[in-house]
Amino acid sequence: MTNIRDIARESGYSVSTVSRVLNHRKYVSPAVRDHIEQVMQQLNYVPNAVARDLSSGHTKKIGVALAMVAHPYYTTLVKGITKAAFEEGYQVTLLPTDYDAKLERRYLEQLRQHAFDGLIFTSHSMPISEIAAAQAFGPVVVCQDPGSVTIPAAFTDRQASYHEAFAWIRQAGYQRVGLMLPRDPNVSATASAMVQAYTSVIGAAPAAELTWIGSMAYADGLKAGALFAANGADFVFANGDDIALGVHDYYQQNNLPLPGLMGQENQVSSALLGISTIDHHFQAVGRAALALATGAKTGQIKIASDFIARPYYC
Amino acid sequence: MTNIRDIARESGYSVSTVSRVLNHRKYVSPAVRDHIEQVMQQLNYVPNAVARDLSSGHTKKIGVALAMVAHPYYTTLVKGITKAAFEEGYQVTLLPTDYDAKLERRYLEQLRQHAFDGLIFTSHSMPISEIAAAQAFGPVVVCQDPGSVTIPAAFTDRQASYHEAFAWIRQAGYQRVGLMLPRDPNVSATASAMVQAYTSVIGAAPAAELTWIGSMAYADGLKAGALFAANGADFVFANGDDIALGVHDYYQQNNLPLPGLMGQENQVSSALLGISTIDHHFQAVGRAALALATGAKTGQIKIASDFIARPYYC
DNA sequence: CCTTGACCTGAAACGCGTCCCACAGCTTAC
DNA sequence: GTAAGCTGTGGGACGCGTTTCAGGTCAAGG
Numbered sequence: 047m048t049n050i051r052d053i054a055r056e057s058g059y060s061v062s063t064v065s066r067v068l069n070h071r072k073y074v075s076p077a078v079r080d081h082i083e084q085v086m087q088q089l090n091y092v093p094n095a096v097a098r099d100l101s102s103g104h105t106k107k108i109g110v111a112l113a114m115v116a117h118p119y120y121t122t123l124v125k126g127i128t129k130a131a132f133e134e135g136y137q138v139t140l141l142p143t144d145y146d147a148k149l150e151r152r153y154l155e156q157l158r159q160h161a162f163d164g165l166i167f168t169s170h171s172m173p174i175s176e177i178a179a180a181q182a183f184g185p186v187v188v189c190q191d192p193g194s195v196t197i198p199a200a201f202t203d204r205q206a207s208y209h210e211a212f213a214w215i216r217q218a219g220y221q222r223v224g225l226m227l228p229r230d231p232n233v234s235a236t237a238s239a240m241v242q243a244y245t246s247v248i249g250a251a252p253a254a255e256l257t258w259i260g261s262m263a264y265a266d267g268l269k270a271g272a273l274f275a276a277n278g279a280d281f282v283f284a285n286g287d288d289i290a291l292g293v294h295d296y297y298q299q300n301n302l303p304l305p306g307l308m309g310q311e312n313q314v315s316s317a318l319l320g321i322s323t324i325d326h327h328f329q330a331v332g333r334a335a336l337a338l339a340t341g342a343k344t345g346q347i348k349i350a351s352d353f354i355a356r357p358y359y360c
Numbered sequence: 361m362t363n364i365r366d367i368a369r370e371s372g373y374s375v376s377t378v379s380r381v382l383n384h385r386k387y388v389s390p391a392v393r394d395h396i397e398q399v400m401q402q403l404n405y406v407p408n409a410v411a412r413d414l415s416s417g418h419t420k421k422i423g424v425a426l427a428m429v430a431h432p433y434y435t436t437l438v439k440g441i442t443k444a445a446f447e448e449g450y451q452v453t454l455l456p457t458d459y460d461a462k463l464e465r466r467y468l469e470q471l472r473q474h475a476f477d478g479l480i481f482t483s484h485s486m487p488i489s490e491i492a493a494a495q496a497f498g499p500v501v502v503c504q505d506p507g508s509v510t511i512p513a514a515f516t517d518r519q520a521s522y523h524e525a526f527a528w529i530r531q532a533g534y535q536r537v538g539l540m541l542p543r544d545p546n547v548s549a550t551a552s553a554m555v556q557a558y559t560s561v562i563g564a565a566p567a568a569e570l571t572w573i574g575s576m577a578y579a580d581g582l583k584a585g586a587l588f589a590a591n592g593a594d595f596v597f598a599n600g601d602d603i604a605l606g607v608h609d610y611y612q613q614n615n616l617p618l619p620g621l622m623g624q625e626n627q628v629s630s631a632l633l634g635i636s637t638i639d640h641h642f643q644a645v646g647r648a649a650l651a652l653a654t655g656a657k658t659g660q661i662k663i664a665s666d667f668i669a670r671p672y673y674c
Numbered sequence: 675c676c677t678t679g680a681c682c683t684g685a686a687a688c689g690c691g692t693c694c695c696a697c698a699g700c701t702t703a704c
Numbered sequence: 705g706t707a708a709g710c711t712g713t714g715g716g717a718c719g720c721g722t723t724t725c726a727g728g729t730c731a732a733g734g
Binding site for chain 4: 361363364365375376378379382383407408410411412413414415416417
């Protein structure tokens with residue numbers, strides 16, 4: 047491998063001058079520049095990226111910790127992060143966690159070792175306080191509401207849109223509203239926001255027999271459909287459009303009269319079913335997270351969700 | 361930032377000894393090891409990852425060039441790559457290309473600069489010959505059949521399963537078989553493999569009015585449904601389960617008698633519709649691609665697709 | 675008693691750019 | 705005329721580990 051010193055020696059100029067040519071800086075006479083460039087070409091020289099990183103003190107890489115690599119929620123987030131990163135000259139390194147706190151800590155340690163310029167947790171199993179403490183190692187960003195903990199965060203503000211959604215459901219006259227939650231509301235901020243909005247708008251806590259916990263994908267909707275049908279739900283508010291589609295398909299496959307439906311995430315499926323949904327703008331969350339990770343922005347960035355009302359025809 | 365020399369000075373030992381402690385190597389007396397470890401703790405020392413990379417000559421990072429970050433095909437591939445990378449101690453850096461050859465070249469250049477230890481093209485817009493030439497810069501892997509070009513490649517061997525699929529269709533007695541192709545068969549290996557198998561098994565080239573080109577997602581199936589319905593298709597073989605679902609939904613939404621259906625990629629949707637599909641094992645392709653990129657394996661790795669026959673009830 | 679070799683430790687080169695500082699030559703300004 | 709300032713170049717320290725090689729100690733084998 048030929049290096050910058052080889053070029054210096056071969057061209058008869060100093061390393062500093064070669065470096066100036068390399069970085070297109072002033073204070074190099076055109077003749078010298080040409081000559082050095084020629085030598086670089088001849089010797090087939092390319093600067094070493096790692097040496098540059100070491101010398102310049104940054105890697106222009108952002109680590110993104112992901113519980114699941116291929117889940118639509120994460121991929122949308124990653125898409126936003128990656129696009130923004132590209133525009134800012136950063137690259138994204140995928141760090142699979144599989145919800146394992148041990149791995150999360152390992153990545154934090156890597157941040158400390160300057161393997162990345164910043165670290166984004168799209169989800170986290172470690173206590174948030176511990177993550178906050180790790181800010182001493184470098185920029186750490188979470189993608190959930192950190193509550194009172196002081197840490198850069200980018201997340202969706204779901205309150206307003208959930209309220210709108212339930213107000214819509216109420217106004218439409220539905221009486222037995224089924225709820226599909228991703229995880230236990232004691233653990234998941236998303237789930238608890240849904241329950242809160244329900245309680246606040248409907249005026250009572252959701253009934254247990256109309257609440258399904260642990261829905262991630264289409265198949266869960268299909269399973270939950272049985273529960274809702276058995277308990278006489280006249281409406282189902284799912285935590286994802288594809289999940290709502292699953293519910294829809296359960297009723298349809300069993301030739302049951304369809305309940306009202308509402309999804310989330312504004313995917314194709316809701317548009318096609320013609321059901322209302324909520325766009326959480328995950329891509330925008332990703333972009334915001336990146337801006338926080340690079341230090342372009344600071345503090346907490348809330349992205350407002352949008353309730354998208356659609357007439358239900360099916 | 362405290363570095364290895366600080367530890368050496370502070371502990372009263374040499375840099376070499378500290379390095380030995382750091383890397384858990386032999387030939388350090390327990391007492392010295394303890395002492396140095398204590399000093400490291402006191403000074404809050406962590407080795408610099410970039411310096412290590414520079415010194416050791418590798419980054420343990422594999423670049424993955426992606427045309428689309430959030431598309432199911434790519435995310436499945438990335439999942440396989442990422443899992444395998446994790447097991448081998450490598451990390452994955454996402455490189456968005458958006459089908460832009462200029463960007464692809466830029467990533468190749470970064471490989472040359474030793475920014476990654478290897479580069480995987482999940483798709484490519486550059487001519488394959490040019491990519492093959494770039495092997496001089498380091499391990500480059502493609503995820504498509506490279507034909508006669510000599511380059512490490514991991515891809516699915518679709519021939520056998522496509523033949524099985526068409527044989528199944530034929531045996532079932534379908535007469536007017538619609539075909540949905542991702543891209544023009546003159547450009548896309550996938551599309552041309554489908555057409556070839558069709559022609560070979562059915563005994564004639566697919567009819568133009570029963571061929572849809574350019575299907576990527578559910579919505580395309582929905583659109584294509586109109587074409588097939590208008591032209592009296594009694595079967596549709598789509599290039600994706602979700603796409604097949606789109607076709608299904610078109611017919612259903614228009615209260616038309618459903619045609620036979622077959623998808624690809626073995627997603628939930630085909631299982632739920634109960635239609636046959638083909639599993640291309642993209643995750644396995646990803647794993648294989650990683651093994652090629654790290655140099656653990658060489659040559660070309662074909663992953664056989666599996667035809668999964670299911671009775672069609674709907 | 676001498677050789678062999680495992681065990682400890684250190685000096686210094688190496689991987690490779692970047693950047694600050696110094697200095698020479700030349701021009702513009704007062 | 706001379707101080708001030710810009711241009712063009714070079715020297716060398718710096719960022720930070722890893723690794724080779726040399727040298728010394730000490731115990732086992734012959």
